[in-house]
Amino acid sequence: MSIATPSGKSASNENFPVGSVLIRADLRPHVHAFYRFARMGDDIADNPNLAPAEKVARLDLMEAVLRDPAREEVAEAADLRRSLAARGVPPAHSCELLIAFRMDATKQRYADWDELMTYCRYSAAPVGRQLLDLHGEPEAARSASDALCVALQVINHLQDCGVDYRAMDRVYVPLDHLTRHGVDVAQLRGDRAGAGLRHCLDDLLDKTEELMVEARKLPGRLHDFRLRAESATIVRLADKMIAQLRRRDPLAGRVKPTKLFFLGATLEGVVWAMLARRR
Secondary structure (H helix, E strand, C coil): CCCCCCCCCCHHHCCCCCCCCCCCCCCHHHHHHHHHHHHHHHHHHHCCCCCHHHHHHHHHHHHHHHHCCCCCCCHHHHHHHHHHHHHCCCCHHHHHHHHHHHHHHHCCCCCCHHHHHHHHHHHCHHHHHHHHHHHCCCHHHHHHHHHHHHHHHHHHHHHCHHHHHHHHCCCCCCHHHHHHCCCCHHHHHCCCCCHHHHHHHHHHHHHHHHHHHHHCCCHHHCCCHHHHHHHHHHHHHHHHHHHHHHHCCCCCCCCCCCHHHHHHHHHHHHHHHHHHHHC
16 A cells, blocks of 8 residues: 555645756756655655654655665655665665654644754755755755755745644744744734734744855855756745745735746846856
8 A cells, every 4th residue: 555645746836946957957857756755755744634653654664665675665765765876875865854754743843943943954954965965066065055955944934834833733933932922823823913923923034044144155165057056046036035924924825936936036046156157
């Protein structure tokens, strides 16, 4: 019996590019193999019809197949295992993602910013590290990559703060921030943010901006031009999303990038990549 619980989400409707045409053609299949594995784990962790123990058991099976060359029960894990072997990339980043999905299966609240950052260390940073390793990029790029990926994760949490609470009773907004601004978790169920929640979200966007200071260094640290353009595009998307979240209320409607939004960020990213190479 398949352990998959498809949500209908795919690379085409993610907030940020996944293996776009900016990535080298020979590496795109490997990026998509990683994405399919991650998508499967995320869908399992978010499935409301599975008990936490069942979610963890399915995630454990994904890891077992990923690590064991003799096992084929989970196609997404077996395909990724072969992809990693072909590129000489260890499974560590993929397994760290599973740690985050296990947390999603069993943890509903985050006490403070540091606790949220620990979660993002496993849910977001491994994605960038996987891309760096696929491209053979230097270790020096890792801190900026981590910062960008974590910033993207926080942006996603703020976009979905209402949806996550209403659909899964899951709150990524740190509880101490809510308390500091006199906000009860139940206010995330509303259709608009009150003044306290607005201030709370702005504080978290300030912290995300701090991450972006390091993240903006990433394009200049990469050797591969296409990856440089991809990373610069994502940096610009993140900057634009932060600005949007400051102006708009995520409870009143999901703040998400439009096609024009993507196009503008892509053009800016390519120009940035060209200038970085020239320097």
